[in-house]
Amino acid sequence: MSTLTAIKGFEDRFSPESDTFTYIERVAREIFFRYGYTELRTPVLEHTELFCRGIGTETDVVQKEMYTFPDRKGRSLTMRPEATAGVMRACIEHGRCAPDAVTKVFTTGPMFRYERPQKGRLRQFHQLNCECLGPVEPAADAELLIMAMRFLTALDLKDLSLQVNSLGCPSCRPVYRERLHQWLCSLPQDGLCEDCRRRMETNPLRVLDCKVPGCKELTADAPHILDANCPDCRAHFETVLRLLEKAGVPYVVNHRLVRGLDYYVRTTFEIVSDQIGAQGTVAGGGRYDGLISQLGGPATPGLGFACGMERLALLMPERTPARPDFYMAVLDEAARDDAFLLVQKLRDAGLTGEMGFTARSMKSSMRQAGKSGARYALILGTDEFAAGTVTLKDMDSGEQTSLPQPEVLSRLSGASL
Numbered sequence: 001m002s003t004l005t006a007i008k009g010f011e012d013r014f015s016p017e018s019d020t021f022t023y024i025e026r027v028a029r030e031i032f033f034r035y036g037y038t039e040l041r042t043p044v045l046e047h048t049e050l051f052c053r054g055i056g057t058e059t060d061v062v063q064k065e066m067y068t069f070p071d072r073k074g075r076s077l078t079m080r081p082e083a084t085a086g087v088m089r090a091c092i093e094h095g096r097c098a099p100d101a102v103t104k105v106f107t108t109g110p111m112f113r114y115e116r117p118q119k120g121r122l123r124q125f126h127q128l129n130c131e132c133l134g135p136v137e138p139a140a141d142a143e144l145l146i147m148a149m150r151f152l153t154a155l156d157l158k159d160l161s162l163q164v165n166s167l168g169c170p171s172c173r174p175v176y177r178e179r180l181h182q183w184l185c186s187l188p189q190d191g192l193c194e195d196c197r198r199r200m201e202t203n204p205l206r207v208l209d210c211k212v213p214g215c216k217e218l219t220a221d222a223p224h225i226l227d228a229n230c231p232d233c234r235a236h237f238e239t240v241l242r243l244l245e246k247a248g249v250p251y252v253v254n255h256r257l258v259r260g261l262d263y264y265v266r267t268t269f270e271i272v273s274d275q276i277g278a279q280g281t282v283a284g285g286g287r288y289d290g291l292i293s294q295l296g297g298p299a300t301p302g303l304g305f306a307c308g309m310e311r312l313a314l315l316m317p318e319r320t321p322a323r324p325d326f327y328m329a330v331l332d333e334a335a336r337d338d339a340f341l342l343v344q345k346l347r348d349a350g351l352t353g354e355m356g357f358t359a360r361s362m363k364s365s366m367r368q369a370g371k372s373g374a375r376y377a378l379i380l381g382t383d384e385f386a387a388g389t390v391t392l393k394d395m396d397s398g399e400q401t402s403l404p405q406p407e408v409l410s411r412l413s414g415a416s417l
């Protein structure tokens with residue numbers, strides 16, 4: 001019978017890789033809590049319409065990348081490709097987005113996009129996602145960016161570039177969009193890739209985001225969106241930048257940063273590493289003031305970002321798993337119950353360790369103890385069983401001592417493990 005394998009782009013993750021993910025989540029929780037975020041858990045499956053309305057029907061995510069299928073009653077469901085739309089749905093449904101209050105939530109979990117898998121790009125990937133609903137003030141944008149950078153710094157990640165842009169608002173962006181469209185029409189069309197020729201008509205800003213070298217070159221002198229920002233958007237963006245400067249957070253203004261999801265207005269940003277190849281964007285986000293009302297909620301501004309955990313993990317050194325305190329070696333079947341109970345007692349007291357479930361020879365037991373990486377081996381053989389003792393072997397020095405069973409706990413707890 002053929003063996004079954006995981007689906008392409010879906011990965012299994014054992015320790016120590018999984019330890020890195022746990023560590024990233026722990027640091028995230030600590031930093032996000034400091035900024036007033038609490039955890040929200042939302043479903044992995046949502047009605048497809050949520051993403052069409054939330055992300056935008058013209059985006060690559062909605063057009064090409066969603067895992068969408070009918071349920072048993074024929075309703076169209078989608079595995080969430082990102083967290084924001086689901087978080088908005090939850091906050092609207094549970095009355096958490098009153099326009100005069102601030103709601104800060106973070107989520108963590110798997111997202112699903114049918115993309116071509118490569119290094120740093122999976123079909124099931126994991127995001128840490130923060131959303132802040134309520135504030136219209138630019139200080140909220142600056143706070144979010146600072147928090148994102150503080151989090152990445154707390155993970156000890158270096159050489160990251162924070163790239164920022166302002167996509168304007170519903171009053172100034174259409175003017176820029178038209179100007180850009182006109183400008184793109186003036187280019188030799190055969191120099192643009194097929195996607196860009198289509199995007200030019202449906203969503204011309206996305207042309208600026210094309211990775212095809214020919215398109216990049218041809219559009220190098222495209223008009224800058226910041227030049228088309230209205231005075232309010234400009235003032236908002238300038239305050240964000242000023243606060244970043246005052247907080248000592250370096251940034252680069254990237255005129256071509258447009259993001260792949262349609263809900264953004266004003267501040268948008270990405271945090272990029274040049275150390276993981278083509279998929280170097282470790283985090284992205286921005287402001288989405290119209291999204292909540294677009295999804296049927298009250299007119300509440302909002303902003304947020306998400307980090308790709310797999311990409312963060314690629315930048316981090318492998319974590320060394322914690323060393324167990326003991327390995328209990330049973331050399332005589334008669335001693336098994338005593339050993340079993342002693343091990344439970346040690347664990348109840350907070351020590352970590354394992355035991356061999358069947359009696360083995362000394363040689364084989366010591367091999368197991370070595371493999372487990374334990375600091376001490378506890379040996380219970382025929383003699384120890386008869387005398388009510390345990391032999392304690394220091395696995396680093398090889399030194400052995402015999403001690404009464406009731407003393408094992410105090411001895412191990414007292415040892416500088």
Ligand code: HAM
Pocket residue numbers: 081082083084113115120121122123124125126127129130131260261281282283284285286303304305306307308309310311
């Ligand atoms: P996004 O830029 O689509 O934004 O994704 C955020 C991050 O998720 C990316 O920067 C990347 O690190 C990671 N990511 C995306 N796709 C993949 C993939 N196929 N494989 C591995 N990692 C991936 C959003 O999702 C927005 N919802 C962020 C946001 C929150 N904006 C406002 N609030």
